[in-house]
Amino acid sequence: MPKNSNLMIGIDLGGTKMMAAALDAQGKVAATRKQPTPANLGAEGVIREIAAVVAKLVKRVKPRKVDGICVGAPGAVDPKRGIVYHAPNLGWKQYPLAKLLGKQLDLPVTVDNDVNVGAVGEFALGAGKGARNLVAIFVGTGIGSGIIINGKLFHGSFGAAGEVGHVRMVSSGPLCGCGGRGCAEALASRSAMEKIIRRSIQMGRESIIPRLLEERNKDRITSSIIEAALAANDPLMLEVYERTQHRLGVLVADVINLLDPDTVVIGGGIAERMGEHFIAPIRETAFRHVMRAEGAEQIRIVPTALKELAGSIGAAVLAWQRFAHLNVGR
Numbered sequence: 001m002p003k004n005s006n007l008m009i010g011i012d013l014g015g016t017k018m019m020a021a022a023l024d025a026q027g028k029v030a031a032t033r034k035q036p037t038p039a040n041l042g043a044e045g046v047i048r049e050i051a052a053v054v055a056k057l058v059k060r061v062k063p064r065k066v067d068g069i070c071v072g073a074p075g076a077v078d079p080k081r082g083i084v085y086h087a088p089n090l091g092w093k094q095y096p097l098a099k100l101l102g103k104q105l106d107l108p109v110t111v112d113n114d115v116n117v118g119a120v121g122e123f124a125l126g127a128g129k130g131a132r133n134l135v136a137i138f139v140g141t142g143i144g145s146g147i148i149i150n151g152k153l154f155h156g157s158f159g160a161a162g163e164v165g166h167v168r169m170v171s172s173g174p175l176c177g178c179g180g181r182g183c184a185e186a187l188a189s190r191s192a193m194e195k196i197i198r199r200s201i202q203m204g205r206e207s208i209i210p211r212l213l214e215e216r217n218k219d220r221i222t223s224s225i226i227e228a229a230l231a232a233n234d235p236l237m238l239e240v241y242e243r244t245q246h247r248l249g250v251l252v253a254d255v256i257n258l259l260d261p262d263t264v265v266i267g268g269g270i271a272e273r274m275g276e277h278f279i280a281p282i283r284e285t286a287f288r289h290v291m292r293a294e295g296a297e298q299i300r301i302v303p304t305a306l307k308e309l310a311g312s313i314g315a316a317v318l319a320w321q322r323f324a325h326l327n328v329g330r
C-alpha cells in the first residue's frame, strides 16, 4: 500500500507538448516539468520521452518515492485495459500504453483521456473545489469536456462521454474535423476563430492581426495574439470574440440543461489567458438560456484555476485514486 508521504506522477500528453506533475497525498505539487512531445519519433519515441520526464521528476523529488503514473492521452482510451484506442494527433491505434510504459519504468501505470484528467484536476484541486457534479469544457484547437457526476469521473458506456465539441449548433454550418457540419468545435474553438478571422481578412476586412502575427513571428492566431488584438480594440477580433462567447454560452446552457451540474469550468488557452474577461459574457448568455425558472445563478461557471497544469495534476489525482484508493483534495 503506497504511503501518503510518497508521490504519484501525472502526465498530460499532448500532440506537441507534455506536462508532468508529481503530487503528494495532501494535494501539494512537489515538482512539474514541460517538454515537447516528439510525435514524429512514433509511439516508441514518445514512450521513451515520457520515461525520461518521469526519471527527471523522480530525481528532483528524491528521497521521496514515486508509487505510480497516470497518463492523460489525447484520444479515445480504455482506462480498464490501459489501451489508447485511437489518438490521431500521435498516430496511435490500439496502443497498450499502460503495459509498455509500466514495463519501461517498473511502476504501475494507468491511462485516461487528456480532457478527463483536466476535469479531474479542476474538480479535486482547482476551480471546481467543493463541487459534486462538474463539467469542464476545454476550448482550444478543438472543444472537449470531462464530466464528473457525484464526485466520480463519468466515462459513458463505451468511454466516449463528453464529446461536447460535436454537439451540432447549426444544422448546415461549417465543416468539422469529424466530418459533420455545424459542430460547436467548427464554430467556437480557437481554430474556428482563426478560420473566420483569416477568411474575413482575405475578403478585405481591415485588422491589426496580420501585423501582430508578423511582429511576433507567429503563424497561428494564438491566445496571446487574440489578447493583443483585443487590447488594441481591433473591430474584427472583437466581433469574432463576442460571437464565440455567445456560442459557448449557448453550449454551456445545453450542457447545464442536460446534466444539471453545480459547476462548469472553462479551460483551454483563451480561458487561461483571459480568465473572467472571457468567461463573464459566456456565463451571462448561459444563464439566459438555462431552462430553469429560478436559481440558475447558483450554478458556478468559472475559468480554469490550474491552467496548463490541470491535466497533469488531474492525472496524478487519478493515480492516487486508482493505486491507493485515496481521494486527494476531497
Ligand SMILES: [Zn+2]
Residues within 6 Å of the ligand: 165, 166, 176, 177, 178, 179, 180, 181, 183, 185
Ligand atoms: Zn464535429
